[in-house]
Amino acid sequence: MKSLLQLRHIRVENANAITGLTWGFPGIANFLGFTHALSRKLDQRCGLTLGGCAVIGHEHQVQAYQPGGWGEHVFALTRNPLTREGNTAPFNEEGRMHMTVTLLIECEFDAEEINLAGGTLEQKIAGLKELVHELALCQRLAGGTITDIAQVRWQELERDQKERARMTRRLMLGLLPGFVLVDRHDVLAAHHRQRQEQASGSQIELLDSLLDFVALKYQPETGENQEKVEWRRQPKPSPGYLVPIAVGYQAISPLYDPGTVANSRDPDTPFRFVESVYSLGQWLSPHRVNELETIFWSYRYQDELYLCSNAYQEDDEESNDFEDNF
Structure with missing residues (x-):
């Protein structure tokens, strides 16, 4: 850049x-x-x-x-507008x-x-x-x-790292009030691994781990007399303004040659049926961004996945295991 x-x-x-x-x-x-x-x-x-x-x-x-x-x-x-017969369209x-x-x-x-x-x-x-x-x-x-x-x-x-850091700081502060949308698949993957370790061999789907960040969960707690039950709301797995987001598509069919699938939008481009892929995103205050390059989204394609991702707090190990978690 x-x-x-x-x-x-x-x-x-x-x-x-x-x-x-x-x-x-x-x-x-x-x-x-x-x-x-x-x-x-x-x-x-x-x-x-x-x-x-x-x-x-x-x-x-x-x-x-x-x-x-x-x-x-x-x-x-x-x-x-109503139809010719006067019914709701x-x-x-x-x-x-x-x-x-x-x-x-x-x-x-x-x-x-x-x-x-x-x-x-x-x-x-x-x-x-x-x-x-x-x-x-x-x-x-x-x-x-x-x-x-x-x-x-x-x-x-700026090419100098110190000058670029100052420029990034001024830029991020100038975007307030507002929130930056970043990819937090690393948080989702860590929570999913923790659930698998606690499940003791039971099969845990990644969608269940994603729903832990969305669903409102309550757990009963009893007092000393064991008669009165109080329902307490359980905290989310991680703090922050975390939300589920659609980050791309996954192929569910082979790649067809151009023109072989009827009624496709572009007869000159290869065609493939896909379904949406979901992950975890976070709305982050701009003043918390230290490296400008980490908040940019870009296309990413590998095998049968067509994804949008960024590198916010993502190390090499999590990046290599990205496709395996879907």
Whole structure:
């Protein structure tokens, strides 16, 4: 990564709030897809390419409500026009949300490689920011409409480690208030291994370990007289703002040649049936980020797994065992 592109406070309306079995925030693949589409357009216009991205959430409003004022939430759905017979038209349930996010995007170029019309280097950088702002407003993010981008920034990264650390500190503090979404599969894997050791040979599924971070569990406790029972809420396996997230797909069929599967979207691309893969994510305050490179999400493909991951607090051993845990 030679430089950094910042799309600050992107306001999005009616974004998709459902990803597989999870809801409340778009899947990370939506943001990587947005970055990839922006990179392709930049490559066509001026030969510049982008890398992975980091996601910082500032504000979100899920279009849902509680019918009785308590209990389960229900999505607020649009009412389609009546059919010709006057009946209610069928529809697919969609979860929508409004959100404000900031995207930090890796850039594989420096100031000298910006090939835009302009006399000075400052004019070329200004032209790049204007071009990115124009292209980004024309795209959709997680199926939603981008109504505003507060600011587009671009800066080269310092090569000196101390200067880069200072730059990272200033950048992270400037993103407050907000939360950075990072991958915490290391926490999930550690909890799963602990459950397997305590199970004494019983088969423990990884999904059960993931649900320990989601479910509300209560355990009865009796007093000294053994007559009164008090139900106490059990703490989660690890502290922090931990949430289940969809991180990609796993193949459930062989890879078919282009055009062999009927009704596929692209007849010129190989086709494969997949299912969603889930892991554990964490919303982290930006001021806790010490290394900028650890919060960027990127695509990762190996064997039959198509994943989005980052390297936040992930050592080499956990990285090598990543696929075995699914």
